[in-house]
Amino acid sequence: MTTLDDFDLQILSLLQGNGRLTNQELGALVGLSASQCSRRRLALEQAQHILGYHARLAPEALGMTMLGLIEVRLLNHTRECVERFLQVLVEVDAIIDAYQTTGDADYLLKVAVADLAGLSRLISDILARHGSVAHLKTAVVLNRLKENGSPMPAILSLCGR
Structure with missing residues (x-):
């Protein structure tokens, strides 16, 4: 097709x-x-237009009440450096989405952790100590307004629906 x-x-x-x-x-x-x-x-x-079927779970259902967005810039773009970083994406369950991007950051990560302490551990103990990472910039998600094309209840209530 x-x-x-x-x-x-x-x-x-x-x-x-x-x-x-x-x-x-x-x-x-x-x-x-x-x-x-x-x-x-x-x-x-x-034709891989449908990649799979799954249940979309609220992170809170799994005890992951804090979402963060982390921009990652690598030290360099050698094959070894990139492969070592990609291995982190595979191994770390807290990283729920990862995108290779243009601009200042090489990657944008969406992470889900239990709390602020968990986010701090992820940043300082795993990402910042990883030999291929040069710079991190983190933002904490205050409200989920729309995910996977679907408005979340928070935005619907703000819109009076």
């Missing part, structure tokens, strides 16, 4: 909002039969 048509785009949009939709439900929403939706969903999965 190289070109996505309107049905594919509708299916992707609906699944992004609710990955638990059955092919029957999808078909009713987009105007296709369940078997056509099944074939299209499989093709979208095989």
Whole structure:
């Protein structure tokens, strides 16, 4: 599947909002039969337009009440330095999202920890001591307003919804 048509785009949009939709439900929403939706969903999965299905958990449910955003600048961009840093991304569970970026920072990390002490330990004991890191800049998340394309209850209440 190289070109996505309107049905594919509708299916992707609906699944992004609710990955638990059955092919029957999808078909009713987009105007296709369940078997056509099944074939299209499989093709979208095989083409890696759908990367997986999972439950999106609130960090608080796992005892991770503090979110932080950390900009990371590496000492240099040698293969060894980058690979050592990427290994940290794989090994440290507190790092829940990581992006390679342009600009002053090389990477932007979204981290979830239990509290301020946990954030401090992550920064000082793991990231700052890592041999490939030159500079860190951290921001604490005050409110989650929108994640994965979905407005959070905090923003909805601010908007009067």
